[in-house]
C-alpha cells in the first residue's frame with residue numbers, strides 16, 4: 425500500500441547570496457506540517473565561494489561549472505551527514521548558477537544521484553526544470569510550503585511571506601482556501617533585488633560580506649532620482665507570476681556606483697523596500713501582516729524602510745515561531761515529500777506554469 429502518513433524529510437538550500445548550505449528536517453505527509461526537527465548550517469569557505477561565484481551565469485558544460493558543482497555537492501554531503509540519520513527522504517535544491525526561464529532555462533548545480541549514493545537515502549532534486557519546460561518560471565517554489573506554514577501558525581486572514589535573500593520573493597496567501605493549488609489561494613512571485621546588490625557593493629568597496637545590521641544604510645541618504653528611475657524598470661509593470669536572476673538590475677548597480685558608499689547602500693536598501701511595495705500592489709486583497717524570512721530580516725534599516733513603504737505590520741517569521749534562517753531548507757524537505765507522493769509543487773499562480781505540476785527527480789542510493 426502507498427505510504428500516506430507523515431515521514432521525516434531532510435531539505436537543503438544553497439541560496440543566491442552564496443553564504444553556505446542550510447539543512448533542516450521536517451515531518452510531513454506532503455500536505456500538513458507535523459513537526460520541525462533539527463537544523464544545520466555549513467558556510468562556504470572563501471575559496472569555495474570564489475569557485476561558485478566564477479560559475480554564476482553559466483550553463484551545464486561551460487568552463488568552471490563542473491568544479492562549482494563538485495564544491496556544492498561536497499558541502500551538501502558534509503552538512504547532510506549530520507542529520508541524514510533522522511531522515512526517510514532528502515530534498516536537494518542545489519545552487520542556482522543561471523536562471524533564464526524564457527530562454528535557456530534554469531540551472532541548479534549539483535548532482536542529486538551522487539548525493540543519494542553518498543548518503544544512502546533517496547534524494548529528490550532538480551525541482552525547477554520541469555516547471556520551466558512546461559512554460560513556468562521555475563520559481564519561486566517555496567510558496568506551497570508557505571501555504572502549509574500559514575496553516576501551521578493557524579492564520580485566519582490573508583497574509584504574506586516575504587523572503588529577503590539575495591533576491592526578494594513574496595507569497596500572498598488566503599488561508600481560508602483548502603489547498604495551495606486552488607485558484608485564489610496563493611499568488612507568488614519575485615519582488616526585485618534584495619541583499620545581493622548590497623553584498624556585492626560593500627564587498628567591492630570595503631571588503632565586507634554585508635551591510636551588517638543595516639549600519640551603512642542607516643547613515644546614508646537615499647538618492648530619490650535613482651530610486652524613481654529604478655521603479656520604472658519593466659519588471660515592475662509585468663503581471664505576476666514572474667521571477668528574476670540574481671543580477672537582474674545592472675542599471676541600478678551602475679547608477680549608485682558614483683555615490684558615497686553609505687548613500688549607495690541606503691539607496692539600494694530603499695530599492696528593496698520600494699520593490700516590495702510595488703509587489704504588494706499586485707496582491708488580490710490587502711494583507712493583515714507581512715512575515716519576513718531570509719537574511720534581510722536581520723537588517724533593521726531594511727525592515728524599517730519596508731514597514732514605511734508597505735504601511736502594514738512587518739515582522740520576522742520568528743514572531744510566529746518559525747525559523748527564518750531555515751525556512752527555505754524546510755521548504756525543500758516539504759517539497760521532496762510532495763514530489764515523492766505525486767503532489768504538485770507549483771501551479772499557475774506561483775510560477776505561471778499552465779497547470780499544477782509536480783517537478784523534481786528522485787535518485788535512489790542503488791540503481
Ligand SMILES: Nc1ncnc2c1ncn2[C@@H]1O[C@H](COP(=O)(O)OP(=O)(O)OP(=O)(O)O)[C@@H](O)[C@H]1O
Nearest residue numbers: 439440441589590591619634636637718719722723
Ligand atoms: N545582520 C545582518 N545585517 C544585514 N544583512 C544581513 C544580516 N544577516 C544576513 N544578512 C543578509 O542576508 C543575506 C543572506 O540571506 P539568505 O541566507 O536569506 O540568502 P539566500 O538564501 O542565500 O538567498 P535566496 O533566498 O535569494 O536564495 C546575507 O548575504 C546578507 O546580505
Ligand SMILES: CC(=O)N[C@H]1[C@@H]2OC[C@@H](O2)[C@@H](O)[C@@H]1O[C@H](C)C(=O)O
Nearest residue numbers: 440520523563564565566591593752
Ligand atoms: C531560480 C532560483 O533559484 N530562485 C531563487 C532565488 O532566491 C529567492 C528567489 O530567487 C526565488 O525565486 C528562488 O528561491 C526560493 C527558495 C523559491 O524558489 O521559493
